[in-house]
Amino acid sequence: MLSEGLIIKVNSDTFTVKVDDKYIDTKARGKNRFEKIKPIVGDKVLVDIEKSVIESVLERRNSLSRPPVANIDIALIVTSLKKPELSLSLLDRLISIVTINKIEPVIVFTKMDLATRVDLKDLKKLTKYYESIGIKVFNNKKVRKLKKYLKNKIVTVCGQTGAGKSTLINKLDKHLNLETKEISDALGRGVHTTRIVELFEIENFYIVDTPGFSSVDINTYSLDEIKTSFIEFNNLECKFKDCKHEKEIGCKVIEEVNNGNILKSRYENYLRFIKE
Ligand SMILES: Nc1nc2c(ncn2[C@@H]2O[C@H](COP(=O)(O)OP(=O)(O)O)[C@@H](O)[C@H]2O)c(=O)[nH]1
Ligand SMILES: [Mg+2]
Ligand SMILES: [Zn+2]
Missing domain, CATH: 2.40.50.140 (Nucleic acid-binding proteins)
Structure with a gap:
């Protein structure tokens, strides 16, 4: 049987x-x-x-290849404010890659304790924006809320080395004791190859401590895939149907950027990605 x-x-x-x-x-x-x-x-x-x-x-439902993982529901994009410094370009890149792979991106900010008051003010604006386009935003201080959201899901983490991915997973489950390290140590170790791939079971969800893709992967996607991964552009009706939102007449995306309704950094990252 x-x-x-x-x-x-x-x-x-x-x-x-x-x-x-x-x-x-x-x-x-x-x-x-x-x-x-x-x-x-x-x-x-x-x-x-x-x-x-x-x-x-x-x-x-989906699968990623480096390392191989299938049927992922959510990718936690672990993004530190400091050490390493906040990179909106990497954040948007990961949001796009994850979205193109039919996985829900969820942002988790870390290292707020190292941020200045100005950084935290900017963070509020960013959080509001990403939530307004339908992306959930959490931080590594309030893991209880995050845990609730992950119920019954298969989850992966991604983000820069040293951003706090392993630390976050350890926080999600006190029984786990994944290795965490300072950036300098982590880089010094050189390439590490993972032979064992494992889903950790935490109460009612599963999580894997490796993304299943590399952040340079954006150049393997088509213009169309990148365009639609910028979810807030999708329901805007530009004058031309195949508008690349670069400098076309009647481009609604450019209009919304100028109105302040689309985050400038999002638009700049979009232009950067389609050039790559
Ligand atoms: N100050 C501070 N340090 C943190 C935070 N989260 C993680 N770290 C530290 O950042 C370093 C890298 O964390 P790690 O979880 O290994 O990052 P990973 O490479 O993304 O898995 C470690 O020394 C952690 O103790 C945080 O919220 N605040
Ligand atoms: Mg780690
Ligand atoms: Zn346009």
Whole structure:
């Protein structure tokens, strides 16, 4: 008899599948078993519990490749105000990449304790703007609210090295003790390769401490994908249907930027991304 389960860990050729409340280590028996589709973390699968084998992988809603993770609902874009310094360009880049991959972006600001009063004032404006375009914004001080929002979801984190991703996950679950480190140490270690990919189970959601993509990935997307990932541009009707919002006559996006209804940094980042 086959049971449906969720792959929560992949360690070279061992796939740990959660079926109801049981964890079953399964193998990919036979070299060509998964010729068509190799199971990855986040996959829903049908397993033969007695034989400890995965029989098939159910259809994926989405998947990312570096490292491989499937069926992600939410990507937490962990964004520090200081150390490293706030980068709106990286923030918008990640929002676009995540959106294009059909994953909900959620912003989590960190290191407010290191920010000046002026920084915090700017943060308020930014928060208001991103929320107005439908993106949830949290910070790493109020993790209880965030936890509520993540209920029943599969979550990944992304953001700069040192932004506080692992620290945030540790805060979400006091039993976890993921390694955290100062930026200088982290960079000094050079490239680190992850062989084990694992979803951590926190009460009623799952989280993985690696994004599944790289932030340079934006140049692999089409102009159209980038355009529609700027959600606030989508319902504006420019004079020309294929308007690139660069300098066209009758461009509503440019009009809204000049009116102050679209954040200038958002528009500048858009122009930058389509040039890349
Ligand atoms: N002051 C301050 N430091 C933080 C905060 N969050 C994380 N850190 C520190 O920032 C460094 C990098 O954090 P880490 O979680 O390893 O970042 P990651 O590379 O994104 O996983 C560590 O030394 C953390 O202790 C915060 O909100 N405030
Ligand atoms: Mg980390
Ligand atoms: Zn336009």
